[in-house]
Amino acid sequence: MSQHSESDAALDALIADAAASARPEGEDSGEGAGAAAPAVQPAHDCDVLIADDTGASRELLAAILRNFGGPLEIREARNGQEALLQWRRWRPRITLLDIDMPGLDGLAALQRLRQEDPGCFVAIVSGGSSVDNVKQALALGAAGFVIKPYKPQRIVDLLERYRERSGHDLLSRRRAAAG
């Protein structure tokens, strides 16, 4: 999987950028009136954030998402720590966290994100279908649980669920882009 080294380098730059731009914005760290006021429509700077330690897995998921969601703005992270930085920088509509990542794992990252923004839409993706993982993810407030290898229908289900919760239809973008 050495061919992903260039994209990894690019990602490193993005992470550095995210870290730099996230820190000055003090209100993003969770506490404060901004996070507590649900009436304010959250501003999203990207559609989807994918956190997975395998580059090809991220690319594949991104490709499937674009297949159904059209030209989506997608950001990537290689572990839970990067996911937190990227999330604070880009405020994605949908965050997809792999469970099994080095350092901060997906479930821990989910917990942190839900603490920072109880309304955030975060789903877990996992190579294992252990029911304990599913239970734990749901208890932590996951909006979905998708198992690898990815079944296209599960991704569509997830986008549908996001539409129901937020009123924002990512599925229609593809239709709009195609038309």
Place this chain on the structure above:
Amino acid sequence: MSAERPHGQAAPAPAPALAVPAPARPPRDLLQRRLAREKAARRQAERLLEEKSRELYDTHVELQTLIVELDSVVAARTAEAVAARDEAVAASQAKSAFLANMSHEIRTPLASIIGFAELLLDENAGIDRDEALQTIADNGRHLLQIISDILDVSKIEAEGLQLDPVDVRLPVLLREVEQMMGPRAREKGLVFQVDAQLPLPPGLHADDVRLKQVLINFCSNAIKFTPQGSVTLRARADAAAGQLELAVLDTGIGLSAAQRERLFQPFAQADTSTTRQFGGTGLGLYICRQLALMMGGDVGVESVPWEGSCFSLRLPLAQPDCAAWIAQPAQWLQASRAGHPVQASVPALLGDVLLAEDGEHNQRLIRALVEVTGARLEVVDNGEQAVQQALCGDHDLVLMDMQMPVMDGVTAVQMLRGSGYRTPIVALTANVMRHDVETYRQIGCDDVLAKPIDRSRFYAVLAQRLPAAGAAAMDPALDDRLQAEVSRLADAFRRDMPDTLQRLEQAMHARHAAELRQLAHRIKGLAGSLGFPELTALAAPVEMAVLAGDVDRALQHSAGLVAALQRLRPEPETRT
């Protein structure tokens, strides 16, 4: 006496006079005064005595009364206790007799089922298979009836039976009862007819299931006890009395007055010989009467021995306004055809069905029912496996038993819906009370199928939820760009294979568990999506073994993974 003594002592005694010298003798008037004083004292003492005696007597009388009262209270309590004991003994005897009867009732059909099943297993028996299977099915249904009767009675006795009133269309109700009972009557050579005496109200507000239960019970009894002639389901209404009467008349053996009296008692058929001759639980009519009372009506019976019987159910009419009633036969006929369900044959279907069901026999039955449609079926044994397989798989429909070990269906459905799983889920359950059905729908079931499974309803649900054979696949299609992306990733994966293989072999050689796990983890997560499902299947146990701390087992599984990777390694000439 005791009252007098103090006065005796107080009165001055004459004795000291003896010791006194004669000149000291008291004068006469003094003696007279002393006498008068003594008389007064005596009279006072007597009065006091009488008073105390009266008091004593009153107290005595009072005590006497109390004793009598107490006796009667004791007698009453004793009688109550005796009555309660007798009642308890009688109830216990009735229950024992009932249990004895039930075990006989349950054994009889079971004996047939087991007997015929064994005959079927014995290849040399040379019996008519269809007939044997029919007997087994009939006896199974009879057993089911017995069990539901017992459940009904225990619910009624515990006052736990709830009615669910809905709007019932009377013409449809009568037609449905006729459809169920008509064939059975005709099988026995009897005439079965519906006598709707117009005008009749178009509907009523009642628990449709329980209402049908009463009518079907009446009809079954009528058919059972009528050797020849006819069974008539009659409906008539009295607007003035605000009453609807649904009656079943037969030309059967009838009942004596003594038999009629005991009919609606629990655990009592006309007599035990009837039970032996005609079967039945002896609970049906008792249940009917209790249901009728709960519906605000009652049941009745008229009969002439050897001429026939008429069992009737009288219900209060919610709609006494006869302007809306049906008066024309044509109108009635049309109303009775409304909502006529089409008899479902086996539909031709496509797609994948996941069945979660712990009972082996139900698994086999449902497999047979599903596979004959052309749809594929995957079976799991409990809710936990159901969650895993549903999330991993790509099914078009999930059939979920609600009562399962390890994790029940309710929890499994909640977890799946919580995970964003949107595939239709149909609950399979023996609990089909309305509030159960509502609960199942609330947690995210799209439909509920009762067990035992009614085939036409089962196929109707399947046909609604699965694509018909010949229809386009329901799966969302992956477009060309994505296919290109997937094949690009697959090529990259294949190109990386020698490198992966080398790292894997090195890790195995060094017994480097962490490296083994990382490689296996990547392969597992990715290979399946890129068209190498066998690699995912081989990599998973490697990761599991490392996680379990069993490096030897991890190495064994790795060997299989290495072999598969070598087989899939691209030919040298393609790497230009």
